[in-house]
Amino acid sequence: MIVMSDLFRVSLRQVVRQRGFGVILSIALGITAFIVLSVLGREIRYKVGQDMVLMGGVNVIQLYMDDAAYPGQPRREFYPETVEALRKLPGVGMVSRNLRGGRVFDLRTSGERTIRMDFIGIDQYFADVYSLTLVAGRLFDASDIERRRRVAMLGREAALMLYPSAEAAVGQLLILGQDVFEVVGVVSGVMLGSWGRGGFLPYTVMIDRNWAGGKVDRLFVRAIGWEDVTPLVKLIPEVVREHQAAPHMVIRTQEEQLARIQTTFMWVEALLWLGIVASLMLGGFGIWYGTFAAVRARTREVGLKKAMGGADADILAQFLAEALCKSLAGGVLGILLGVIIVEVGSWALGTGVSYPLLLASSVGSILFSALIGVAGGLYPAIQASRMDVVSALRFE
Known part of the structure; x- marks a missing residue:
């Protein structure tokens, strides 16, 4: 051998x-x-x-109270404890508060032309949820929201409609209703869509003025990955209803893009x-x-x-x-x-x-x-x- x-x-x-x-x-x-x-x-x-998901935003789940569609129903909002409970769910990256309705204002451009621009109320997490790119200035931070500062951000298209450049928009003053707001930043992003032609205000400021209903009736939940979207859609209603009444809550996802x-x-x-x-x-x-x-x-x-x-x-x-x-x-x-x-x-x-x-x-x-x-x-x-x-x- x-x-x-x-x-x-x-x-x-x-x-x-x-x-x-x-x-x-x-x-x-x-x-x-x-x-x-x-x-x-x-x-x-x-x-x-x-x-891939950032191109279509398929990992962002929208929750909103649709009470306005049912006559006689009180206008409900998402409670702070509900938001915190959602943030603790497995697969959730972050949760952003939002006022579903916007507020339209007439603004004068540098060429003395008047345009109508829609503003929505957001918090400091909105930019991360929607993967916004900072073009000029800065993003909202926690102190802007908590201290109810009169500051604003503009979408890139909106800034270019009002001013010669995005950089020139930073520091400008906007007269919105009876208040003056300072533009602190200009943002853009694939997921913004029509919001890129509008502006953003701290949601707490809009609540104080009872703009857009004055209630946090919409949340943006960003899942960590697209695989987490389907399980979260099943878990979210259970968690929300454990902490508050939400008979007409609607959950919206981009199902077709997710399936593709x-x-x-x-x-x-x-x-x-x-x-x-x-x-x-x-x-x-x-x-x-x-x-x-x-x-x-x-x-x-x-x-x-x-x-x-x-x-x-x-x-x-x-x-x-x-x-x-x-x-x-x-x-x-x-x-x-x-x-x-x-x-x-x-x-x-x-x-x-x-x-x-x-x-x-x-x-x-x-x-x-x-x-x-x-x-x-x-x-x-x-x-x-x-x-x-x-x-x-x-x-x-």
Whole structure:
């Protein structure tokens, strides 16, 4: 029986001599992709998903009291304890208070033209919920809301209608009703829509003046990811009604866009895993074909070994060990590349690395690589071990 150390030393030499680097690389790429998706899959999915949802705002859930549509019903609002309870729900990123109705004011432009502009009441979280971009000035902060400061923000389109530039709008005074408000910032964003042609005031200021109904009758709930939207839609009514009466509360989401994103992610994820399987299968077929080619090229060598007393088990072990060395080399290379990409990817994404998961996926990868080597090399190795000695020695 051949010694194990000699078996693998000879097998490694044969692998280098056969130059099966394409097979090794194919297995390595499959293993690398498997490790990266296993360890960083959720973070990558979340980051890509955030970019997609921000384009359509599908992770923003609107809640509003629709009591005005029912004659005789009192006008209800969301209580502070309800808002706090919603913020504690799993999957909720933040909650923004809002006055559903707006207030329209007539404003004079720099060209002495009068335009009608709609203003809505918001809090300091609105900019984050709707991923607004600050064009000039600053955003509302908590002190603006709590101290009821007479400040305003303008959408970029609104600022350009009133002033020569967005920067020129900052510091300007707006006469709204009987009050004077200072423009402190100009914002824009894909999700703003028609709000980009209007303005924003602290919701507390609008409540004090009884503008837009004077009640917080709308909330914007931003889910952490698009996967959290559907569970939250089921949980939110229960939580709200635990803290207050809300018989005519309406929940609005962008269901069609959400369904399209879910379908897109399903296909992208399926294609990624299909690519991994295809790469590993290609490596397995490469080992199978390479081992067959090695058996054919070394037929006389096999016959000579058998003639000198080599056992069938030794022949089987040698060719199987060569196939195993190829697959394990690919597996080790794939693990090294995978660990490097995971470390770089976690740094780029700003997330931590789950080292127990990384270790488990690496161990699983090396075992799977060994399985590929055995599966791809077993049949050719059996064929080699069953060769007839005389036929093998006569082979040209």
